[in-house]
Amino acid sequence: MEEDQGGACETTDKFTMLKQLTRLQRWKYGRLLLLVICFILSGNLLFRGLTYQGIPSTTIQKEGGIRKESRLIESGSHDTGLVDDGEFAHAQTLAGAVFKQHAMSDELLTKVVVSVPHSFSPTTEQTVAKMFSDDLNENIYHGIAPAITWADDEIIVVQRLWLVQFEHSVYYKTEKQLRNTWHESYFYTQKFNKNYEPTTKGELMGIPVPSNSQFDYRSDGPMDPRLIWVNGTLYVSFHIWIWDDKDKASRGRMHLWNCQENSIKRLNVRDYDFLVVEINWAPLEINGSLYYIYTLDPFRVLKCEPSTGDCHFVVNDSPDNNRFEYNREHLRGGSPFLLYKWPYYIGMAHSVIVSQTPKENFGIYNTHLVIISVEPTFRIVYVSAQIQFKEKFLNQFPIARPYAQMRPFVFPVGIIFRNDDVIDVGAHLNDNSGYVIRLRGIRTLVRDAIALDKHHGRRSRPSPLVVNGYVRSRLKSANRDMTFKGEEFYKDLGH
């Protein structure tokens, strides 16, 4: 293993290190903390006492009575390579829906354990701080969005480095004028062994992107990486803001970086009008070809040619090319989808639901496990309810965007299998710091979901909004003191 100027030793005791922030960082986090404390004082009382209460039985359509409670998987039982599940272990019963033609078929309850085997922060932030010539101490670094993938016995990580002062200068009008300008985001990459000990030095990736410093909302640099192997070549899939001649404006557009050739392609869909920002496309490899789940519900799938960037829809349950409704489409892309057992793929998604009362326009973010099938019909098979995390973990760091998000959250972008029962998920906490989250207990979950799917004949997809309706009902029942935007879209579904 290569030495990393003390970086390697830091990771051996990472959670202690979290507390030993440099004076500078303490001041920076302190500033954020103050803002969050003010925010919590004003808002928290309203939400105190809310606990997870489960889905009301009236919103569940039961069929066949297959309702399984799987046994708790014993820690480490099937993976000689797993020495330590890390901290914040949280055993829970995870609910999830299996879908059939037009509708939801049944709910599964599975015992899983969530834990946190690795933190990329503050090592990432401390390492990159040494790379920037920032004598004025204007930069505030967040290492977020850790995409992860196996490369032989090693784990490749690509993280987004976010210089958050630019967002602050737009949203906190009191922020003093910044004198130097940088790209708002960079990619940072490093390799680790299977125990998340670094095997290479971390470095910034040289992906040239245009600067948006002439715009108020800068958001430039490569953002939100996903790693995907396609026919033996590793790609980083991500979006950047770049001039779009059709719109005569800067737009968020998806790109693919070929790690073998160091070349970039913009992803295009002929005769399709992209949104202002295209984001969170969830990649998967099928038989050596690249696909993206473009949206989960309505279910839309693209097939893309990496050498040209040309994509076309192979599934489009949205025949009117309808636009993305922010308050309706809760379930959104997170990690890539990995083949678990042909033709079933597993990935992590995130959800967003937007508050109406008692406070308006705050996004509540959650993490969900999703199973899809790619044959004989490309479709969603299973979506879990929101995964629960220990409060102590969620509150480790403040929310980076407290004007838009009112709850701590975990946002998934990476996924690897440790064995058939355990997945590791690269995720960030509160748009603030990067982690590996471990989910133990998926063997039983997938087995039961596949059994139900086969029972239903594996032919067709749930109707549009059925999947989002389930997610919405789960989010609502966990937040009974609140109301949410988008109710008009779900009136007829009985949620």
Ligand SMILES: *[C@@H]1O[C@H](CO)[C@@H](O)[C@H](O)[C@H]1NC(C)=O
């Ligand atoms: C992928 O390959 C399998 C096995 O060769 C084949 O049965 C299947 O039809 C292919 N599926 C797709 C979506 O290309």
Ligand SMILES: *[C@@H]1O[C@H](CO)[C@@H](O)[C@H](O)[C@H]1NC(C)=O
């Ligand atoms: C994958 O790569 C092999 C070897 O280069 C090639 O023969 C094959 O056509 C490729 N498959 C696809 C789906 O592109």
